[in-house]
Amino acid sequence: MWTLRAAVRRGLPLLRAACSFREVLAPAPQDRCVRALSTFGGKNPDKSRLLSGSGGEAIARKGWKEEGEEEDETGVEDEEVEELLLEREPLLPQGAQRVFLLHPDVKWGAKKQTLTRAELQVAEAKTLVHTLLNWSVEETMIVSTKTPDKKLVFGKGNFELLTEKIRGSPQITSVFLNVERMSPLTKKELEAAWGVEVFDRFTIVLHIFRCNAKTKEAKLQIALAEIPLLRSNLKNEVAHLDQQGGGSRYIMGSGETFLQIQQRVLKEKEIKIKKALEKLKKRRHLLRSQRKKRELPIISIMGYTNCGKTTLIKALTGDAAIQPRDQLFATLDITAHSGSLPSHMTVVYVDTIGFLSQLPHDLIESFSATLEDVAHSDVIIHVRDISHPETDLQKASVLSVLKNLNLPNQLLDSIIEVHNKVDLVESYESTEPNAITISALLGHGLEKLKAEIESAVLKATGKKLLTLNIKLEGAQLSWLYKEATVQEVDVIPENGTANVKVIISNSAYAMWQTG
Numbered sequence: 001m002w003t004l005r006a007a008v009r010r011g012l013p014l015l016r017a018a019c020s021f022r023e024v025l026a027p028a029p030q031d032r033c034v035r036a037l038s039t040f041g042g043k044n045p046d047k048s049r050l051l052s053g054s055g056g057e058a059i060a061r062k063g064w065k066e067e068g069e070e071e072d073e074t075g076v077e078d079e080e081v082e083e084l085l086l087e088r089e090p091l092l093p094q095g096a097q098r099v100f101l102l103h104p105d106v107k108w109g110a111k112k113q114t115l116t117r118a119e120l121q122v123a124e125a126k127t128l129v130h131t132l133l134n135w136s137v138e139e140t141m142i143v144s145t146k147t148p149d150k151k152l153v154f155g156k157g158n159f160e161l162l163t164e165k166i167r168g169s170p171q172i173t174s175v176f177l178n179v180e181r182m183s184p185l186t187k188k189e190l191e192a193a194w195g196v197e198v199f200d201r202f203t204i205v206l207h208i209f210r211c212n213a214k215t216k217e218a219k220l221q222i223a224l225a226e227i228p229l230l231r232s233n234l235k236n237e238v239a240h241l242d243q244q245g246g247g248s249r250y251i252m253g254s255g256e257t258f259l260q261i262q263q264r265v266l267k268e269k270e271i272k273i274k275k276a277l278e279k280l281k282k283r284r285h286l287l288r289s290q291r292k293k294r295e296l297p298i299i300s301i302m303g304y305t306n307c308g309k310t311t312l313i314k315a316l317t318g319d320a321a322i323q324p325r326d327q328l329f330a331t332l333d334i335t336a337h338s339g340s341l342p343s344h345m346t347v348v349y350v351d352t353i354g355f356l357s358q359l360p361h362d363l364i365e366s367f368s369a370t371l372e373d374v375a376h377s378d379v380i381i382h383v384r385d386i387s388h389p390e391t392d393l394q395k396a397s398v399l400s401v402l403k404n405l406n407l408p409n410q411l412l413d414s415i416i417e418v419h420n421k422v423d424l425v426e427s428y429e430s431t432e433p434n435a436i437t438i439s440a441l442l443g444h445g446l447e448k449l450k451a452e453i454e455s456a457v458l459k460a461t462g463k464k465l466l467t468l469n470i471k472l473e474g475a476q477l478s479w480l481y482k483e484a485t486v487q488e489v490d491v492i493p494e495n496g497t498a499n500v501k502v503i504i505s506n507s508a509y510a511m512w513q514t515g
Contacts (some may be wrong), residue, residue: 046506091207092228093197096134098171100196101125102162102180104145104153116357118142124357124390125178128204131286148179151189159193166194173197183237184232186429205356217280224273228268234262267310270490281372296338297347297457300374302402303383304394305354308420312383312440313337313349316450334373341454342447343465344487345503348378357390357397375407380415380455380461386437387424414460418453462506472496483508 093404103125105118114120122140129135143162145154152159166172175198177190182200190198205227213219255263300310310324317339350373374380382398384391402412416436422428425440430437436452438445458465465487473496480486484504491498504512 001020001363003509040096040195067276074341091203091229092132092199093174096136096173097132098136098138098173099129100166100169101129101170101178102175103140103142105142106148107144107146107269112153116390120390121178125176128201128208129176131208132204138177139169151183152193153177153179153186153190163193166196171258174199176200181512184235192463197304197313217277220273220277220280224270224277227270227273230266231263234259234266250407297345297377297378297461298350299347299379299453299457300350300352300377301381302374302398303354303396304353304388305356305387307354307383307385307388308440309383310356312381312418312420313339313351315443315446316349316439341457342450343454343501343503345454345457345485347453347457350374355394355398355401357393371401371405373410374402378408379419379456380411381413381453383418383420383440385420385421386428387421387432410460414456418448418449458503463503464506465501465508467499467501468508468512469497469499472498479512480504483511 011507024227045202101122103118104471119142121331122142126140127135136206141162143154143158145158147155154162166175174196175194177198177200179200181202182190182198187200206229209222209225211221301313303309306370308324310322313319314324315320319339322337334353337349337351338346339349340346340476347440352371352374379401382395384395388394395397402415417432417434419428419430419432419435419437423442423444424438426438436445436449438449440446454465457463468480470480472491477489477498477500478500481501484502486500486502488501489498490500
């Protein structure tokens with residue numbers, strides 16, 4: 001008992017300590033000892049694992065920082081984040097993998113896909129695999145099933161054929177079952193039958209997220225999404241210990257079983273992650289308040305993953321530091337970049353996480369706090385890869401998530417739809433009258449888009465773009481500089497007046513007229 005308490009105080013992985021007690025009570029092979037899922041307290045001596053980044057939102061503009069923003073003023077210390085992420089088990093095996101991509105084609109029922117085809121779902125799954133370093137698809141197969149919720153997913157005949165094929169293909173090192181989530185029992189049974197590791201869509205996507213996360217907030221959000229997976233894995237591991245006669249035993253004097261202890265550890269970790277994310281949420285609220293004081297219009301760029309959002313922001317801002325990547329989920333952190341519209345009005349473009357069809361629910365939930373920022377936008381731009389064969393399904397996926405964010409109806413109704421990558425479609429003509437066709441990479445259509453953005457911003461913020469004639473004598477010009485955004489002053493010396501081009505709110509313009 002005292003050793004267990006000491007283990008918790010020193011930050012020793014709790015279940016490793018538990019396993020040492022188990023060996024005294026009922027010796028078992030070392031390789032089956034339940035692996036620690038988390039560590040609390042203590043410092044990690046490996047300095048290379050310290051996390052960096054400012055967390056919250058990155059504001060990218062030359063020579064401009066949010067007021068009071070310092071390099072690491074998020075309210076969440078590096079050591080605190082490191083503690084929460086310490087001892088995370090790899091989600092996928094290390095090194096190269098030759099994958100057998102298996103897609104269950106549901107023939108009828110609630111899980112039958114009506115908006116897409118199995119071939120297109122397989123193509124997207126291939127892209128997910130190729131996103132992983134040194135992973136390749138050895139072979140793909142679409143197999144029909146009437147029982148996707150059954151333990152073995154497929155019927156007896158198809159399952160036996162698959163088992164024979166996979167067992168008889170030594171080049172295959174793992175199987176990617178293209179379903180959103182496998183139950184722990186299904187995973188266990190399939191791996192036992194096929195002799196290789198089996199992964200579902202959730203595990204693959206979660207690993208990609210983990211690899212691409214840069215800021216503290218993104219890393220913590222992914223760690224939060226991992227909790228349900230860890231709970232499932234824990235039950236499997238403890239069930240195995242039960243078969244060996246040790247999983248349900250109480251640790252000496254503690255009054256808790258191995259399962260109860262580890263469940264408590266996971267619950268404590270979940271609470272700590274949520275508290276750390278709440279601190280970062282308050283930080284984002286502060287940044288929003290500072291932007292509001294500056295009256296900077298916020299434009300959120302949203303779309304399906306790899307549709308060209310970051311490339312579009314680079315084209316709109318001219319920021320050479322932005323480096324788009326041609327891969328899924330390259331952007332996981334909310335980043336903000338300043339740009340100017342034709343009237344020289346400064347705006348902030350916000351790059352957001354990309355969407356995916358059948359994006360696992362736990363991932364959507366963990367990133368919901370980040371996506372709250374979208375609700376505070378003045379304008380939303382929905383970018384579509386019009387060259388993709390499933391562009392309509394991708395649109396439906398994005399709009400479905402947006403509606404679930406409880407955005408104001410006014411914001412939803414004013415979304416600007418942008419058809420990107422028209423250079424990849426010969427003689428493209430949009431059938432949607434309000435869509436704007438562009439090529440962000442080549443710069444086609446950007447001037448029209450900027451004009452549309454400016455019109456939407458002026459409407460959303462209640463501002464007008466006007467040219468006012470003023471007398472240079474008096475305080476009119478200084479009043480405009482104070483209450484509006486002066487764009488241009490054209491002095492007429494012969495009569496002592498000037499034409500002043502301004503962006504002015506309705507309330508300020510009413511004061512101007514009555515003054």
